[in-house]
Amino acid sequence: EVQLVESGGGLVQPGGSLRLSCAASGFTFSSYWMSWVRQAPGKGLEWVANIKQDGSEKYYVDSVKGRFTISRDNAKNSLYLQMNSLRAEDTAVYYCARDRGTYCGGDCYGYWGQGTLVTVSS
Amino acid sequence: DIQMTQSPSSLSASVGDRVTITCRASQGISNSLAWYQQKPGKAPKLLLYAASRLESGVPSRFSGSGSGTDYTLTISSLQPEDFATYYCQQYYSTPPLTFGGGTKVEIK
Numbered sequence A: 001e002v003q004l005v006e007s008g009g010g011l012v013q014p015g016g017s018l019r020l021s022c023a024a025s026g027f028t029f030s031s032y033w034m035s036w037v038r039q040a041p042g043k044g045l046e047w048v049a050n051i052k053q054d055g056s057e058k059y060y061v062d063s064v065k066g067r068f069t070i071s072r073d074n075a076k077n078s079l080y081l082q083m084n085s086l087r088a089e090d091t092a093v094y095y096c097a098r099d100r101g102t103y104c105g106g107d108c109y110g111y112w113g114q115g116t117l118v119t120v121s122s
Numbered sequence B: 001d002i003q004m005t006q007s008p009s010s011l012s013a014s015v016g017d018r019v020t021i022t023c024r025a026s027q028g029i030s031n032s033l034a035w036y037q038q039k040p041g042k043a044p045k046l047l048l049y050a051a052s053r054l055e056s057g058v059p060s061r062f063s064g065s066g067s068g069t070d071y072t073l074t075i076s077s078l079q080p081e082d083f084a085t086y087y088c089q090q091y092y093s094t095p096p097l098t099f100g101g102g103t104k105v106e107i108k
Helices: none
Strands: A003-007 A010-012 A018-025 A034-039 A045-051 A058-060 A068-073 A078-083 A092-099 A109-112 A116-120 B004-007 B010-013 B019-025 B033-038 B045-049 B062-067 B070-075 B085-090 B103-107
Touching: A003 A092, A018 A034, A018 A092, A018 A116, A034 A078, A034 A109, A045 A068, A045 A078, A058 A068, A109 B045, B004 B085, B010 B019, B019 B033, B019 B085, B019 B103, B033 B062, B045 B062, B070 B085
Parallel strands: A010 A116, B010 B103
Antiparallel strands: A003 A018, A018 A078, A034 A045, A034 A092, A045 A058, A068 A078, A092 A109, A092 A116, B004 B019, B019 B070, B033 B045, B033 B085, B062 B070, B085 B103
């Protein structure tokens, strides 16, 4: 069974940093693109970033470029999101997500974690 | 970036009703469209991909159609467990991958 478990969320002051982790199990982690998707309170879904299987390609939504860094450790079956220079508008539940496996080129999310809440406030 | 516009943003319906939600892309996306259902406090769940392909385990009352820039999600007979928020998402031109604003389906 595919499982994605996020951790690392919490309360941080504006300008601060936080590192999110996603522990993956139940599948061959090194074979899949992985992504982060966030949802601000009461708002819709926003794709944040994704990373290729070997970490050689990474992409970000414009609003986080230069502040967030996605990475992975295939030996530990783990995905990470380093968030620096955090702003109030980064407040959201952050989900780790994996593609369903076929047909969507890596971009249909058939598997999601439970999410971890990041609150940026003074 | 491709913008995805969903309508309506909310609707009220009764159990047994046929419900249709529309998603319009700012440019053609060649059926590269997914639909998700999200219930409060839960992660989204993939319902359909490639505009009309039903994800494994999803009831057949859910269906998708469309082409070019315009797509629809139809629930043929609304069930109590279907009251939720629905999102479309394009994966034709990425990055960035983009979602619609959501449609909340409420009980009438």
